[in-house]
Amino acid sequence: MKLHILRCGQIRVSPAAAISGGSGAADTARMLTARERERVTLPVFCYLIEHPKGLVLVDTGWCREISPRGDYDPKAVRRVLPGQLAALYRPCLPEGEAVYEQLAALGLRPEDLDCVLLTHMDADHMAGLRHLRKAKRMLVAEDEYFWSCRTVYKLRQPMSLWEGLPLERYYYRGMPLGTNRWAYDLFGDESLMLINLPGHTDGMAVIRLESGGKFLILAADAAFSPKNWQELRPPGLGFDRGMQLKALRWLREQAEDPACLGIFCSHDPAVKPQILTF
Numbered sequence: 001m002k003l004h005i006l007r008c009g010q011i012r013v014s015p016a017a018a019i020s021g022g023s024g025a026a027d028t029a030r031m032l033t034a035r036e037r038e039r040v041t042l043p044v045f046c047y048l049i050e051h052p053k054g055l056v057l058v059d060t061g062w063c064r065e066i067s068p069r070g071d072y073d074p075k076a077v078r079r080v081l082p083g084q085l086a087a088l089y090r091p092c093l094p095e096g097e098a099v100y101e102q103l104a105a106l107g108l109r110p111e112d113l114d115c116v117l118l119t120h121m122d123a124d125h126m127a128g129l130r131h132l133r134k135a136k137r138m139l140v141a142e143d144e145y146f147w148s149c150r151t152v153y154k155l156r157q158p159m160s161l162w163e164g165l166p167l168e169r170y171y172y173r174g175m176p177l178g179t180n181r182w183a184y185d186l187f188g189d190e191s192l193m194l195i196n197l198p199g200h201t202d203g204m205a206v207i208r209l210e211s212g213g214k215f216l217i218l219a220a221d222a223a224f225s226p227k228n229w230q231e232l233r234p235p236g237l238g239f240d241r242g243m244q245l246k247a248l249r250w251l252r253e254q255a256e257d258p259a260c261l262g263i264f265c266s267h268d269p270a271v272k273p274q275i276l277t278f
């Protein structure tokens with residue numbers, strides 16, 4: 001199996017978003033109004049998996065429309081995101097980093113993708129989906145979709161980012177994995193498991209890839225860096241701190257497993273784009 005770690009833009013957020021930011025209304029308001037000089041730049045990663053059973057993309061990063069010239073363009077951001085999300089993320093997508101540009105650099109077209117998996121429906125993971133409408137399948141957990149459509153989640157997960165796209169929903173099934181004992185086995189051979197790890201959102205999936213007795217985990221936003229599980233301090237913007245802590249304890253257990261090759265978080269500035277073969 002081969003894993004490409006692709007940097008699909010960045011966010012410029014309050015440091016509280018990455019660690020100990022809290023999830024109450026006052027915490028979120030502080031993150032929204034953080035001054036420019038207090039903010040930190042964090043990457044937005046997505047992942048291309050060359051799996052023997054298919055070519056799989058995990059998450060999509062930002063869309064080109066948010067950053068037409070590759071720099072931070074507040075007006076362009078506001079055309080894609082509602083004001084509060086625009087203020088929270090201050091996103092930008094340097095030239096060549098959009099998901100379709102990265103695929104093209106690898107000699108691939110969106111229609112070559114057998115599957116696009118969305119770990120969850122937050123804008124920084126979903127916005128690039130519009131470039132991938134020709135992918136063979138795009139999948140999100142029913143539990144994530146349900147909350148996004150029907151609850152206050154739609155404020156942080158604008159429907160405009162995916163309306164009209166052929167999103168398929170999968171159902172988690174009971175399995176002795178993760179904190180919620182719920183997972184979905186994409187290929188039916190346990191080589192690519194989507195494991196429900198609630199806390200950041202209800203339906204969020206982390207991805208466990210296994211090959212030759214070794215495994216690695218794509219932790220989405222359950223943690224923003226290893227510091228979160230080492231110090232048991234959750235990132236901000238979660239919906240349930242208790243569940244976030246449970247998720248961090250689970251990630252720490254995985255990290256200590258000798259078969260674990262690594263845990264990669266979607267916004268860890270210490271991670272560099274790279275290709276891993278295992």
Ligand SMILES: [Zn+2]
Nearest residue numbers: 122124221266
């Ligand atoms: Zn994120």
